[in-house]
Amino acid sequence: MNFDLTEERQMLQDSLRRFLSDRYTTSVRNDILESETGFSADIWGQLAELGVIGALFSEEDGGFGGAGFDISTVFEELGRAGVVEPLLDTALLGGGLIAALGNDDQKALVEEVIGGAVQLAFAHGEPNSRYELSRVETTAQAEGDQIVLNGRKAVVVNAEAADHLVISARESGAADATDGISLFLVPRDAEGLSLRGYALLAGGRAAEVELDNLRLPASARLGGAGAAWSAMAGVFARAEVALAAETLGAMETATELTRQYLLTRSQFGRPIGTFQALQHRVADLLIEIEQARSAVINAAGHLEGDARMRDLNVAAARNLIGRAGRLVAEDSIQLHGGIAMTQEYELAHIAKRIVMAEHRFGDADTQLERFLDLSAA
Structure with missing residues (x-):
C-alpha cells in the first residue's frame, strides 16, 4: 500500500510548511501568547487565504478536503511549528458540527469559517x-x-x-x-x-x-x-486524529532541536552528540516517532469507516502517541538541560504542547480503557 501524500496534499504541506517557517518564529509566538485573544488575527487570515481551513472541510461543505489524511497533513505541520491558532476548535469541532447537523441558514456560517471571518x-x-x-x-x-x-x-x-x-x-x-x-x-x-x-x-x-x-x-x-451524539462522536474522532497528528509534528520538532543541540554543544573538546550513550537515546526517540507516524496514518485511514473500527483505531493511536510523546518531551528536555525550560527557546513551548495534548479528550490510560472496551464489544 502506498502511504505517500497525493500531489494536492503534498502541495498543501509544502506551502504550509514554508509559510510557518517564515512567519511563525519563537518571538512571534511569544507575542501571540501574551495577547488578549491568544491568537493572531493576521496569521489566521493568511491561513484562510492559503486554503488551510478549507482543507478541513469537504467539497459538499464548501471546502476541498475533509478526509482523514487532509486533517493529518494540516495538523502535523501545525504541530511542527507549535501553532496556537484555534483551528481544531473553530474548524473541526464547531465548524464540523454545524456542517454535520445544521440547516441551510446555519451552514452559511461554515463558508465564513472557511474564509477566516468567523470564530467558533x-x-x-x-x-x-x-x-x-x-x-x-x-x-x-x-x-x-x-x-x-x-x-x-x-x-x-x-x-x-x-x-x-x-x-x-x-x-x-x-x-x-x-x-x-x-x-x-x-x-x-x-x-x-x-x-x-x-x-x-x-x-x-x-x-x-x-x-x-x-x-x-x-x-x-x-x-x-436529543439526537446529536452520532455526529459528535464523528467530530470527536476527527479532532483526536488532528491532535495525534499535531503531537507527531511537535515530536519531530523536539527531536530535531535536540539533535542540533547535541551537535553544537561541546564538552571535553568535542560535541556531546558524538557520545554513544546520547546517540542511543536520540535513536530511541526516532524509533518512537516512526511508530507514532504509523499510528496516525492508521487512525486517519479509518476515519471514514465503520464507527467501531474508527474509534478503536483512534483510541490505539492516542494511547501510543500519549506514551511516546511523554518520552520525547522528557528526553528532549533532559538532553538539553536547563536551556530547554526557558521561554525564549523553542523547545520549551513544543514540550508543553506535547505533554498537554495528551490530556485533551482522554489521556493514555483512558484511551487504553476505551480500546479494551471496544475490543470486547
Missing part, C-alpha cells in the same frame, strides 16, 4: 465530566416556543474570541447517556451566557462558561432534539 468554540466539557464525552448535565428545557439552557461548561477553548458557541445540553436521558444530547448554536453575547477567561499552559485561551436561564428559539438547535 465547542462548549461541551463540564466540571464533572472529565473524559466521559457523553456525560452532559447541562439541561435544555422547552418553555413555550423557547428552549432554556442551564448549566456550566469547563475549559471551553477559544470561547472569548468566538462569534458563536456550539453548546451541548441534555433534553432527556441519564447524565451519561448518549441519547438525549442536543446541540445549540448560540451567539457569544447572548443574554444568560457569561464567560470567565484564562490563558492555557500550552498556548491559546479558554473560559469557564455559565448558562443561567439562557433562552433560545427552537431554531437555534442543530439537528434533531
Whole structure:
C-alpha cells in the first residue's frame, strides 16, 4: 500500500510548511501568547487565504478536503511549528458540527469559517465530566416556543474570541447517556451566557462558561432534539486524529532541536552528540516517532469507516502517541538541560504542547480503557 501524500496534499504541506517557517518564529509566538485573544488575527487570515481551513472541510461543505489524511497533513505541520491558532476548535469541532447537523441558514456560517471571518468554540466539557464525552448535565428545557439552557461548561477553548458557541445540553436521558444530547448554536453575547477567561499552559485561551436561564428559539438547535451524539462522536474522532497528528509534528520538532543541540554543544573538546550513550537515546526517540507516524496514518485511514473500527483505531493511536510523546518531551528536555525550560527557546513551548495534548479528550490510560472496551464489544 502506498502511504505517500497525493500531489494536492503534498502541495498543501509544502506551502504550509514554508509559510510557518517564515512567519511563525519563537518571538512571534511569544507575542501571540501574551495577547488578549491568544491568537493572531493576521496569521489566521493568511491561513484562510492559503486554503488551510478549507482543507478541513469537504467539497459538499464548501471546502476541498475533509478526509482523514487532509486533517493529518494540516495538523502535523501545525504541530511542527507549535501553532496556537484555534483551528481544531473553530474548524473541526464547531465548524464540523454545524456542517454535520445544521440547516441551510446555519451552514452559511461554515463558508465564513472557511474564509477566516468567523470564530467558533465547542462548549461541551463540564466540571464533572472529565473524559466521559457523553456525560452532559447541562439541561435544555422547552418553555413555550423557547428552549432554556442551564448549566456550566469547563475549559471551553477559544470561547472569548468566538462569534458563536456550539453548546451541548441534555433534553432527556441519564447524565451519561448518549441519547438525549442536543446541540445549540448560540451567539457569544447572548443574554444568560457569561464567560470567565484564562490563558492555557500550552498556548491559546479558554473560559469557564455559565448558562443561567439562557433562552433560545427552537431554531437555534442543530439537528434533531436529543439526537446529536452520532455526529459528535464523528467530530470527536476527527479532532483526536488532528491532535495525534499535531503531537507527531511537535515530536519531530523536539527531536530535531535536540539533535542540533547535541551537535553544537561541546564538552571535553568535542560535541556531546558524538557520545554513544546520547546517540542511543536520540535513536530511541526516532524509533518512537516512526511508530507514532504509523499510528496516525492508521487512525486517519479509518476515519471514514465503520464507527467501531474508527474509534478503536483512534483510541490505539492516542494511547501510543500519549506514551511516546511523554518520552520525547522528557528526553528532549533532559538532553538539553536547563536551556530547554526557558521561554525564549523553542523547545520549551513544543514540550508543553506535547505533554498537554495528551490530556485533551482522554489521556493514555483512558484511551487504553476505551480500546479494551471496544475490543470486547
